[in-house]
Amino acid sequence: MFENGPADLFNSAQLGYVIIESNHLDRWLQLGKDAIGLHAEYLSEDILSFRIDWHVRRFLIRKGDAEDFTVLGFQIKDENSLKKILEKLKERKVEVRRGSGIEASLRGIEAFWEFSGPKGLKIEIFTNPILTETPLNMLSKGFVTEQFGMGHVAIVSKQPERLIKFWKEIFGARVSDQIEQKMSGVILDITFLRMNPRHHSIAIAATRGLRMDPLSTKIQHLNIEVKNLEDMTQAYRRCKELGFEIAHGIGQHPNDLELSFYIVTPSGFELEIGWNPISVSEIQWKQNKYKQISAWGHEPEISTALSRLNEFRRGVFSLFRSEYIPF
Ligand SMILES: [Fe+2]
Known part of the structure; x- marks a missing residue:
């Protein structure tokens, strides 16, 4: 693996x-x-x-x-x-x-x-993005991109082994680490893949044993990284003020040490706003396995009873649905 x-x-x-x-x-x-x-x-x-x-x-x-x-x-x-x-x-x-x-x-x-x-x-x-010199007009002071790209995405899969192989073979991805997380009696295995110094550009999550995909969207969340802590905390405050659902409040992941929170987007998947994750130095990196997705925080802030029921329903239906992987 x-x-x-x-x-x-x-x-x-x-x-x-x-x-x-x-x-x-x-x-x-x-x-x-x-x-x-x-x-x-x-x-x-x-x-x-x-x-x-x-x-x-x-x-x-x-x-x-x-x-x-x-x-x-x-x-x-x-x-x-x-x-x-x-x-x-x-x-x-x-x-x-x-x-x-x-x-x-x-x-x-x-x-x-x-x-x-x-x-x-x-x-x-x-290979060639078109760049502009038109100054940015935005509330945030800036985002970390450059050699790291615009962020990362997390995907739930019923065929994680094939999916990991796909990213490795086509994009030269490497495994940074893994996390296992117990959630409502189910164990979720998450593999973090990097393609560049960003700790991960892709995360792949799978239920252990019976493989289920309870999500209605192809991506569970997209992450972008702010340059300043204040841009993360102010975004959190503005999201609450404007009535956006916070899926998980501010917390920290144990592997990339990123501080972040998650909002439910108008399309149903989540957007993670993160700050200050570690980047990977290829010479010193050691792969670890962690036992929880968050070192602290990331508490759910939305009422979960109905969404859990819907997730359960979709999870059961997903057992009978095939999942396309190119090879
Ligand atoms: Fe993330």
Whole structure:
């Protein structure tokens, strides 16, 4: 479980952008701009975008019924690495499509390739983001991106071994550590995968024994990282003031030591706002296994009885549903 991906592709990829489909663009605008403090812009009546740094796009929220992530965009270091990734996909007989110029400009990139990834989520890969010198107009003072990418995502899977293999083989991912967490009598195993110095770009959670996926969305949460502690605490305060549900209050994870809280987004999945996680130095890193997801805090702040019942119902139904993994 702990072996690394191919050495040649490690440190080639980082989370570049996300595309979400929702029918609640105005509530998303309120969450992104007024609560979290992102730079917001309507590109048209049906497309909202957020910036957090010099990239012209980091979030695209398009009007539609999915209420979910539809795309994860990964920025690839250079043409050579992109070529290697495309070769690996070809070896694995994964069908790849070249995106059009119009699609690329909407995403704020020069060109991209796309394929169907885990759980049917589209994965898009690109090398050249379009940058802007237009200053950011946002409440937050700034976000940590650069060589770390825009953040991380957590995915619940019924086939975690295959999913981990996918990220290792295609993106050179390495396991940073693992956490097991007991929740309402079920044990959840979470594996944290890094693709670059960010402690993890992907986390994969699976129920031990009978594999269930109680979520209605393909991603459990997306994390972005603020530069200053105050930006996290002020975002927490604004989320409460504006009536956003806090899934988990402020707390700290034992592995990356990030201080964070989780909000329920208008599309149902969670957004984690974090501060000050450790980054991984490849020479010194030791993989650990932890027994709890939070060292302290992260207490649930929403009434959980009904959502637990719904999760249980979806969990049972998920036993009979197949989960797409490219290979
Ligand atoms: Fe997270």
